[in-house]
Amino acid sequence: MSVLRKNKQTVILLAFVLPALLFYAVFTIAPAFGGVWYSLTNWNGLNPTYDMVGFANYTEALTNDPYFIKSVWFTFKYVLYMVVLQNVIALLLAVFVESRRKSKVLFRTIFFMPNMLSLIIGGFMWMFIFTKVLPIIAEKTGLLILDQSWIGDPAFSFYSIVILSLWGGVGYQMVIYIAALQGVPASLREAAAIDGASSLQTFRYVTLPMIYPAVTIGIFLTLSSSFKVFDAVYSLTGGGPGRSTQVIALNIVEEAFKFNQRYGYASAKAIILFVIVLILTVIQLWIMKRREVEA
């Protein structure tokens, strides 16, 4: 290939990539590097100047900010619940829906419906359910367990947030699992059935190993998305009562835009969030990919 032609090729490549690169550089790369830079400063929204403070923001966040540390643990607890419940329920729904013949499409359509809506909308609707409808149902049916302070009591508002998130998120995982189940050849399952395997055994030893890659994806997606949970908490409890249901993302946003406008400090927390998500997802993928190879 002549040098001339290669140069021409490079120019064409750059011409095609440039528009995308421009938007990407300004609105993704620049803010990413900016975030790291500002996390080392004491910049706040009000003063035009700022100083470098080294890792002071990081040490403050990790040792001297009880609300932030609490929000980290609260988020961990939420992530644990979500990763387990969301994937188990989605897998169950997927297997059950796929076993139906006529009603398959109908059920699939219903279960995915909440995923079309923002969790802000979903949160306001569930707020109505939790505060106005459940007390009435409890009164009418005598199921007093339903009559709780679902939003106002921290012990229950955690579960309200989980219920809302599951309602809004399970359908998405279910669609992934359905796609994976459709990739399992029917002949394999039939062969297992002929060999006398019960449907539970067939699922455990034939279907599950076949869809293992989808489980890896499913857990990866819930893991990374639930660490960033914001809308569900914002719309339902706003982080309250007090700051008892505050998650990391909400803590960062309030630090930056509501209370103190300590942009530099909030940036440091944002980087901590990034590192947590990165480490956990890498570990998860590493473990599960290894098992995939073995399986």
Next chain:
Amino acid sequence: MAKRKSMLAATGNKTGHAFILLFLFVAAVITLFPIYMAVLNSLKSDGEMLNRVLSFPTSITFGNYADAYHKIDFLRSFWNTIVVTLIGVTGIILFASMAGYKMSRTPGRLSRFLFSLFVLSSLIPFHSILITLVKIAKELKVQGTTYGLGFIYIGLGVALAIFLYHGFVKSIPRDLDEAAVMDGCGEFRLYAAIILPLLMPITATVAILNALWMWNDFLLPLLMLTKSQYYTLLISTNMLFGEYNNDWSAILSSLVLTMLPILLVYLLLQKYILSGIAEGAIKG
């Protein structure tokens, strides 16, 4: 003995089927319940709603809707949401297909470097770049308007779309490009007239994923759109909720109004939407 076993299996199967159906039915009821309650109670008068939450409205009133329609400035909010989504989705489809196609077709270190630059960012959580993004948007004067917000979405969403296009282009035979070039077709015409139509399946996926994201995104518009004339549907609804905290008639009707367009689209296009979601998740 064998007969008995098969009979047992048959009854086991039957109860199994009944259990599955029951499970699905209960799950469907729980899924639809909040939407049903919102619709039902939005049609009642204030007094009736508080006293008889579960029952059908004695007389259907649309007064709440007229009220909510004005309070969230429905038509304007709706239009703003469309503008943001349209700019974002069109920009992403156009720029990402160009870049993804060309990087996929060009060998060499530069091309590989550019591609990995785009892919790398997928690990960064949005909240980690949010604060600086707001500052940059302010400085570039794109903060505060719908089209500005659309531009920001292009910058945020283009990377994943490039990844999807990059993979898809590999399935298009190269002979096609070469034949077109032989016939004297220019680079850009080759892309626009031959490649872009062939990318249609993945373009549909990209469009669905991004439209859904932008239509339902909340935090970014909340921070970017400060004037009420630019509010999207979600921001208007959120403001209404903040302002009329206990006026459930207005809140529920505005929720139904906000849901209506997207649920209609969903019921019409659900086949394409579900396959687009599955594809995007598995490839992404």
